[in-house]
Amino acid sequence: MEYREATRGDLEAIGRIARASWEADYPEILSRETAADEAVEEWYGRETIERELEAPGSVVLVAEDDDEVVGFAHAVVTGGEATILRLYVHPERRREGIGREVLGRTIREADNRAADRITAMVLSENDLGNAFYRSAGFEPVETGETTIGGESYEETTYELGSWDVEA
Secondary structure (H helix, E strand, O other): OEEEEOOHHHHHHHHHHHHHHHHHHOHHHHOOHHHHHHHHHHHHOHHHHHHHHHOOOEEEEEEEEOOEEEEEEEEEEEOOEEEEEEEEEOHHHOOOOHHHHHHHHHHHHHHHOOOOEEEEEEEOOOHHHHHHHHHOOEEEEEEEEEEEOOEEEEEEEEEEOOOOOOO
């Protein structure tokens, strides 16, 4: 398994992983086809991710196995704070430690960029995502609303109290 910064060549794979993850994690939202299409395109579309690859403070990492991208993380580091916006592993490759490794590398990159606070955001109904961040030492600190396809959904923000970049 190789972990590296994403490139333009990874854009389609990132979109594919996001779509597969949404199908597995949010079947209620995806049952509303338009909302899912809008959200996936808005957050993971080729143009969006391409902009993020160039944006100051943006961190986009991928996990690649045998020349196939199987997971990714997208974070933004600004003003000493890192926010993990997205972290997905293709549903067929979950429970192999890939997500944990991508998360660890994202945390290390945030630390390298002088972040003194690391947060992550997850839709509250994503039980697997919430359990993942809790198991990694993140604690819920607040809830808010995010809009997908014109409808509001509750989102939980987690904070990592401390981290060891050597781990």
